[in-house]
Amino acid sequence: MSDDKFKYQGAGREYQKQLLTAWYERLQSAKDDGRKIAYLFVPGNIAEFLRVFDFELVFPEVNALQCGVRKTSGDLILKAEDVGYSPDVCGYVKNDIGMMLAGNISPSGTQLPKPDLLLCTYCGCTTFIKWFEALAHYYDVPLVMLDVPYLRSDAIEEDDRQYIVLQLKELAVICEKITGKKYDHDKLVHITRHSEEAEDLWVKILHSAKHKPSPFDAYFEAVFFMAPIYVLRGLPECTDYYRRALLEVEERIEHGIGPIPNEKFRVVMEGPPPWPYFRAFWELLKKWDVCAVASSYSKVGGFWDHGFRHDPTRPLESIADYCLTCYTNLNLPMRTDLLHSYAEEYSADAIVIHSVKSCRSFSVGQADMREQFIRKWDIPTLLIESDLADPRYFQVAQLRNRIDAFFESLEHKRLVGV
Amino acid sequence: MIESKSFEELIEQYRDIIDDVSFPTVKEWKSKHAGGKVVGMFPVYTPLELPHAMGMLPVGLFGAGGRVEIDHADSRIQSFVCSIARSTLELGLRDMTKDFDVLWFPSICDVARNLSGIWSSNFPNQQVSYIHFPQNMTSPAAITHYRTELRRLLSNLEELDGKKATGAAIVSSIQAYNQNRALCEQLYAIKRDTPWLLSTYEAYVLLRLATMTPVEEHTRILQDILPMIATRNRKPRDYVRVMIEGSFCEQPPLELIQVIEEAGCYIVDDDLLMHTRWFHGDVMTNGDPLLALAESYIHQSRYSSVRHYGNKPRKEQFVQKIRAGKVDGVIFNAPKFCEPALLDYVVLKDELEKQGIAYLAFEYEEKMGVFESIRTQVETFVESVLFFS
Ligand code: SF4
Ligand code: SF4
Numbered sequence: 001m002s003d004d005k006f007k008y009q010g011a012g013r014e015y016q017k018q019l020l021t022a023w024y025e026r027l028q029s030a031k032d033d034g035r036k037i038a039y040l041f042v043p044g045n046i047a048e049f050l051r052v053f054d055f056e057l058v059f060p061e062v063n064a065l066q067c068g069v070r071k072t073s074g075d076l077i078l079k080a081e082d083v084g085y086s087p088d089v090c091g092y093v094k095n096d097i098g099m100m101l102a103g104n105i106s107p108s109g110t111q112l113p114k115p116d117l118l119l120c121t122y123c124g125c126t127t128f129i130k131w132f133e134a135l136a137h138y139y140d141v142p143l144v145m146l147d148v149p150y151l152r153s154d155a156i157e158e159d160d161r162q163y164i165v166l167q168l169k170e171l172a173v174i175c176e177k178i179t180g181k182k183y184d185h186d187k188l189v190h191i192t193r194h195s196e197e198a199e200d201l202w203v204k205i206l207h208s209a210k211h212k213p214s215p216f217d218a219y220f221e222a223v224f225f226m227a228p229i230y231v232l233r234g235l236p237e238c239t240d241y242y243r244r245a246l247l248e249v250e251e252r253i254e255h256g257i258g259p260i261p262n263e264k265f266r267v268v269m270e271g272p273p274p275w276p277y278f279r280a281f282w283e284l285l286k287k288w289d290v291c292a293v294a295s296s297y298s299k300v301g302g303f304w305d306h307g308f309r310h311d312p313t314r315p316l317e318s319i320a321d322y323c324l325t326c327y328t329n330l331n332l333p334m335r336t337d338l339l340h341s342y343a344e345e346y347s348a349d350a351i352v353i354h355s356v357k358s359c360r361s362f363s364v365g366q367a368d369m370r371e372q373f374i375r376k377w378d379i380p381t382l383l384i385e386s387d388l389a390d391p392r393y394f395q396v397a398q399l400r401n402r403i404d405a406f407f408e409s410l411e412h413k414r415l416v417g418v
Numbered sequence: 419m420i421e422s423k424s425f426e427e428l429i430e431q432y433r434d435i436i437d438d439v440s441f442p443t444v445k446e447w448k449s450k451h452a453g454g455k456v457v458g459m460f461p462v463y464t465p466l467e468l469p470h471a472m473g474m475l476p477v478g479l480f481g482a483g484g485r486v487e488i489d490h491a492d493s494r495i496q497s498f499v500c501s502i503a504r505s506t507l508e509l510g511l512r513d514m515t516k517d518f519d520v521l522w523f524p525s526i527c528d529v530a531r532n533l534s535g536i537w538s539s540n541f542p543n544q545q546v547s548y549i550h551f552p553q554n555m556t557s558p559a560a561i562t563h564y565r566t567e568l569r570r571l572l573s574n575l576e577e578l579d580g581k582k583a584t585g586a587a588i589v590s591s592i593q594a595y596n597q598n599r600a601l602c603e604q605l606y607a608i609k610r611d612t613p614w615l616l617s618t619y620e621a622y623v624l625l626r627l628a629t630m631t632p633v634e635e636h637t638r639i640l641q642d643i644l645p646m647i648a649t650r651n652r653k654p655r656d657y658v659r660v661m662i663e664g665s666f667c668e669q670p671p672l673e674l675i676q677v678i679e680e681a682g683c684y685i686v687d688d689d690l691l692m693h694t695r696w697f698h699g700d701v702m703t704n705g706d707p708l709l710a711l712a713e714s715y716i717h718q719s720r721y722s723s724v725r726h727y728g729n730k731p732r733k734e735q736f737v738q739k740i741r742a743g744k745v746d747g748v749i750f751n752a753p754k755f756c757e758p759a760l761l762d763y764v765v766l767k768d769e770l771e772k773q774g775i776a777y778l779a780f781e782y783e784e785k786m787g788v789f790e791s792i793r794t795q796v797e798t799f800v801e802s803v804l805f806f807s
Contacts (some may be wrong), residue, residue, distance in 0.1 A: 084764040086781075088498065088755050122553050126527045129553060129726050130761035136731065137765045145726060147554035149563070150525060152570075153549070159566045166559035312484035331548070332535020357498045360757065364503070368494040372539065385496070 004329040005255065012225050012245040019237055023325045026112040027304040030056040036179045037231060039115040039135065042301040044123030044148055044323030048191045048234045048310060049168060053179040058112060059231055060131070064095040064389055066107035068275025076102065089356040091389030093131045100138060116178050119171075124150055124328035125361040145173055148323040151331050153388040156324050159384060164320035188315045189307035191234040194394045200304075202229050206248045206305050211322040213263035215252035216384040218346075219292035220282045221259055223273060264289035265410060268342045270296045270335075270369070271354040271362050276391040277340055284400055285352075288407040292352075294342035296335065314381055332365045335373055343379050350380040380413075382406040425646045429620050433672075436626040437484045439454070439509065441707050442631045446515045447492035457578060458518035460506070460533070461667045462526055462724050463696040464549060465711055467570060469520070470591040470633060471583040476630030478693045479521070480669050481505040486512065486531045494536055500755045501528045501575065501784035502668035510541060519578065520545045522571070525553075526667060526724035527758050547574055555716060555728030563711040572708070588707035593780035594633045598701040599660040601640040602628065608647055609745055613684035614654045616647050618662075619676050626669075628694045633751050637760060655682075658803045661745040662688035663736070663766065664752030665721055670782045677789040678749060681796035689722060696720055723758045732762065733769040749796070750779035776803050 006022075030037055038055040040046070047057060067073040076098030077091060083101065085094050099105070104112045118141055120132040129145075136143040146167055147162040172183040205225060209218045216222070225245055232238040252258055269292045274281050285292075299305070303325045311318035323329070330338065339351055351373050355363045366383060374383040384402050387393035435442060444456055444801065457469040457477040466476040481502035491510035492506045504707040509515050517648040521544055524532035532547065534663045538546040550567055552560035576582055602625060608616045616715065660678070666689040679685060695720040721723055740748065748770060751761035763779060770777045778799040780792055 084767060086760040086763070089757055089760050092759065124528075124531075125762070126525065126531065127757055130758060133726070133732060133764055134761065138734070142729060145556075145728065147557070147560065147563075148553055149550040149567075150531060150548065153548065159563065163559050163563040165556050170557055170559070209594070260710040285541070332532050333534075333539055340718055355496065357496075360499065360532070361528040365498055365530050365536050366497060367496055368536045368539065371493065 004360070005049050006251060008244065008248040008251045009167055011248045011412050012221070014264045015241055015244055016224050016227055019232060019241060022109045023231065024106050024110045027056055027058060027106070027113055031113045036116040037113045038117040038119050039132075040119045041121050041123065041128055042230045043125070043326045043328040044121045044146075044147065045129075045233075045301060046121060046168070046319055046323070047231075048120075048188060048195055048315065049319055050119070050173070051191050051234045052187050053175040053181045055117065055175070055179065056113070057231065058115065060096040060135070062227070062231060063099060063106060065093040065275055067095050067099060068389050070107050070210075070279055071276050071391070072107065072229055073276055073389045077261075077390055089358060090127045090131070090360075091387050093127060093134070095389045096131070097134060097138070100135075111250045111273070114139055115141055117141075117175070119146060120144070120322065121146045121148065122325050123148045123323050124330075127361060146171065146323070148329060150329055151324060151334065152333075154334055156321055160324060161317060163318045165316045168316055171407065178209065185315075189312045192310040192315040192318065194236055194239050195233050196312060198229055198233060198242045199304045200237040201239070201246050201311050202226070203304050204246055205242070206294075206298070208253060209291075209357055211253055212266075212347070213256070213260065214266065215249050215258045215294050217259040217292050219269040219273070219295035219299060220278075220290075220364070222285070222295060222298040226298050226301070231328075240374045258291065260286065260289050260291040262289050263291045263405060265350065266291055266293045266346065266348045268294045268346065268348045269338055269354065269364065270349045270351060271337055272297050272300070272352065272356055272359060273386040274356075274386045274394050275384070275388055277396070280396060281354075281399070284396075285401045288403070288411075290407065293346035293348055296339060302326050308409045316317065328361060332369070335365075336369045339376055340373065340379070343373075343377075348379075350382065353381065353383040355383055355385045357385060357393055358390060360389050380406070380410055425620075425643065425650060428622050428643060432623045432627045436623060436630070437483070438483070439514065441477070441517060441630065444475065444477055445663060447632065448517055451475075451656045455519040455575075455647060456517055457520040457522060457575070458515060458670065460521070460523045460693050461502075461691070462524065462722060464490060464524050465571065466633070466694065467588060467591040467701075467707075468572050468583070469575060471587040472572075472579060474575065474579075475608075475632060476519075477518070477689075478626075479506055479515070479518070480629070482509055483669065484512075484671060484786070486763060494540070495533075498755060499529055500668050500797075502753065503533050504642060505784055507533065510537065514543075514738055518602065520547070520575065522547050522549055524549045524724075525551050527756075529757075532638065543566045545574060545578055547571055551715065551725070553726045555726060556586055561709070561712045561716055564715055565706075565708050567712055568708045580787055589703050592636065592703055592707055593700045594637070594693070598628065598633050598637045598640070601637060601644065602698070603763045604644055605640070606695070609684075610686045611665065613657070613659070613686055614652045615650050615681050618685035618688065618690075619672060621678060622672065622690060624709075625691045625694070629691065632734055633694075636770050640716055642656065656804075657682050657684045658746045659684050659744060660747050660749050661686060661740060662690065662749050662751050662752045664723070664756070664763065665690050666692060666724060666759070668753035668756060668784065669751075669784050670751055671784065671789075672788055674751070674782055674786065674792065675797050677793045678751075678796050682800035683749070683796065686745060687739060691721055692720060692722060723762045726778070735767055736766050737769060746773070747776035747778070747799065748797075752776060752779075754781045756781050776806070779802050
C-alpha cells in the first residue's frame with residue numbers, strides 16, 4: 001500500500017488542532033481588538049445566537065478538558081481545594097477555578113480574557129449553576145441564566161421551547177447593551193445555515209461507524225472530531241473542517257481501514273473519558289481490539305444523529321430544541337434507551353460505562369443502567385470507575401483487571417458460541 | 419391526648435413517630451381514607467398544596483436516616499453519592515415505600531434528578547414526576563413556565579385519581595398551608611428571639627412531624643403546643659447564637675443537632691426542613707391559585723442553596739439572613755457528597771471572612787454514630803466566638 005493512496009489521513013486531528021490554536025490566540029487578543037467575551041457551557045451552547053453580537057466564546061469545560069489532557073489538572077484541582085473546595089465535588093469545576101486562581105492561562109499557554117458576560121446555559125447539570133455562581137463571585141461580573149427545562153417526558157414540550165425562545169429575546173437586549181451591537185435576525189439565519197451544514201457532515205462521520213470494520217472510533221477519536229462543532233459552530237471554518245474530516249473517513253472506508261486494524265469487539269461507550277489518562281485508557285481497550293462505534297459523550301454538546309439540525313427557517317426555536325435535546329438534558333430512561341438503540345444500530349457487542357466519580361450528572365444511575373442492559377436486553381456491560389479530571393482516581397491496575405476480565409469472558413463466549 | 423402531657427413528653431412522643439421508617443402516619447391515613455393517594459416528596463420543597471387540593475396526603479421522603487442497612491441500593495447507586503439518595507432508594511427496593519402512589523423529585527441537584535429516573539424504571543407502578551423549578555429569576559417568562567409546570571403536576575394527579583381539582587379547592591389548600599406556615603414561623607421566631615425557650619432539636623421534631631401529618635392536624639398540634647412553649651420555665655444561658663447552613667436536603671442525625679446545642683450554641687436559624695416553610699409570608703389567595711403559587715416561588719422563596727438568585731448574588735441573601743438572626747457565627751453542616759452545599763460553601767465562607775464573621779465546617783452522613791470530635795470542635799468554636807466578641 002503506497003502512501004499516496006491516502007490524501008486525507010490525519011486531517012481530522014491536525015486541522016482541528018490548528019483551528020483550536022487559532023481560536024485560543026484570538027481569545028488572547030480579543031480584548032485589545034475591542035471584542036466582548038462570553039463564557040458559556042458546551043451542552044446546549046447558544047453559539048449561533050452570541051455570534052450575532054460578535055462575542056468571542058470561552059468554554060470553561062473545554063479548558064478543563066485540555067488541562068486534563070495536558071496533565072495539569074491535578075495541580076489545579078489542589079489549588080481549588082486549597083481555597084475550600086471539597087475533594088468530593090466536580091473535578092471540572094475545581095480544575096477551572098484552580099486555573100483562574102493561577103492567572104487564567106489557557107492550557108495552550110495563552111492568556112484567557114475575563115468574561116463580559118457569564119451565560120449559564122443550564123442544560124441538565126445543576127452543577128453548572130454552582131460553577132457559574134462561583135465564577136460570578138470571583139470575577140465579580142453578573143451572571144445571566146438561560147434556564148433550559150430538563151426533559152420530563154421523552155418529547156419536547158412546546159411550553160419548554162417557548163420559554164427558551166422568550167429568554168433568548170430577553171437575552172438579546174442584554175447582549176445589545178454589552179456589545180453595542182443590534183440583534184440582527186438575518187445574521188442569525190446566515191449563521192445557523194453554517195451550523196446546519198456542519199451538522200450534516202458530522203452526522204455522516206458518526207454514522208460511518210456502522211461500517212465493519214468501523215473507519216472511526218466514536219469515542220476516542222470523536223472527542224477530537226467533535227471539538228469544532230461545539231466551539232466553532234456557526235463559523236465557515238467549522239463547516240470546512242467537517243468537509244475535510246469526512247473526506248478522511250470516506251477514504252478510510254474506501255480502503256477498509258480504521259483506528260483498530262483488527263477490529264474484534266465493537267462497543268458503545270457511556271460517560272466522559274478520564275482526560276489525564278486518556279491514552280492509557282485507550283490502550284487498555286486497544287489491547288483487546290476494541291472499537292467504540294457509538295458514544296454518548298460525543299453528544300454532550302448536542303444530539304444530531306437522530307435528525308435534529310439548527311434550522312435557518314426557525315432559528316430561535318431550533319436553538320431552543322438544540323438546548324433541550326443535548327445529552328446532558330435527556331432523562332435517565334431516555335439515556336438508557338438511547339444507548340440500547342446504539343448497541344443495535346451499530347451492531348455492538350457490549351456497552352462500556354466509564355463512570356466518573358465527581359460527575360454525578362452522568363454517574364448517578366449508571367449502575368442502574370447497567371442492570372437494565374443486562375437484565376432487559378442481555379447486552380454484556382462493563383462498568384468501571386475513575387474520574388474525568390482528577391488523576392487521583394485513576395487506578396490503572398484495577399481498571400486493567402476489570403477490562404481484561406470482561407473481554408476475556410466475551411472472547412470465551414464467542415469461542416464457545418454462546 | 420395533648421392536655422395530659424408535658425411539652426417534653428409530647429416532643430418525645432413525636433420523636434418516636436418521626437424516627438419510625440415504616441411511615442406510621444401514612445399507614446394510619448390510608449386506613450382512614452380508603453383509596454386515598456399518597457404523594458412522596460423528595461426534599462427540599464415541592465408544592466404540597468396540589469396533592470392536598472386533590473384530597474391526597476403529601477409526605478416528605480427524607481431517606482432512612484441511618485435506620486436501614488444499604489444492601490439493595492448499592493447495585494443501583496454507587497458509593498460516592500449522598501446517603502439520602504441511597505437510603506431513599508433502599509426503602510423503595512425493600513418495598514417500604516409501597517404506600518406511596520406518587521413520587522415527586524424537584525430539580526435541586528443532579529442526584530435527585532437522576533434518582534427520579536432510577537425510580538421510574540424500577541417502580542413502574544408508582545407515578546414519578548420530576549419538577550423543573552425555574553432558575554431564571556429575572557425573566558417574566560419563568561412565572562408562566564412554572565405555572566404550566568404546576569398545571570402539569572396537577573394533571574398527573576388528576577389522571578391518577580380520575581377527579582379534577584377545583585380552583586376553590588386549591589385556594590383552600592393554600593389557606594391551610596398559609597396558616598400552618600405562619601405557625602411554623604412562630605417556632606422560628608421563638609428560636610430567634612428567646613432561644614432558651616425552644617431548642618432546635620425540639621423545633622425540628624415539630625417541623626419534621628409536619629412533613630408526615632395532614633396539615634390540619636399539624637396546625638392543631640402547633641396551636642396547642644405554642645402556648646406551652648411560652649410558659650416554659652427556662653433561663654437564658656451564656657450561649658453563642660449560631661446559624662446552620664447546608665442541611666437543606668439530607669437531614670443531619672438529630673444527635674448532631676443536640677451535640678451542637680449542648681456544646682453551647684443557640685441555633686437561631688438554619689436551613690433544615692424547608693418542606694413546609696419554603697415561602698416568606700402568605701401565598702395570595704385571590705385570583706388564579708396556580709399563578710399565585712408560581713409567583714410566590716419567584717418572589718417569596720426563602721434563601722436556599724438549591725435556588726438560583728438572578729441578579730442578587732447568593733452571598734447577599736446569606737448575609738441578610740445572618741443579620742436578621744443577629745448571628746455570632748455560622749456552622750456549615752453539610753451532608754457528605756452534597757454538591758450544592760459543598761460548592762456553595764466556598765463562596766459563602768469567603769463572604770464571612772470578608773465580613774469578619776466566625777464559622778466552622780463539618781460534614782455528616784446518615785449513618786454517623788460518634789459525635790465526640792464534632793462536640794470538641796464546636797466547643798472550641800464557641801470559646802473562640804465568646805472570646806473574640
Ligand atoms: S458534574 Fe459533570 S456534567 Fe456537570 S459540570 Fe461537572 S463534569 Fe460537567
Ligand atoms: S443531599 Fe445534596 S446531593 Fe444529595 S440529593 Fe440532596 S441536594 Fe442532592
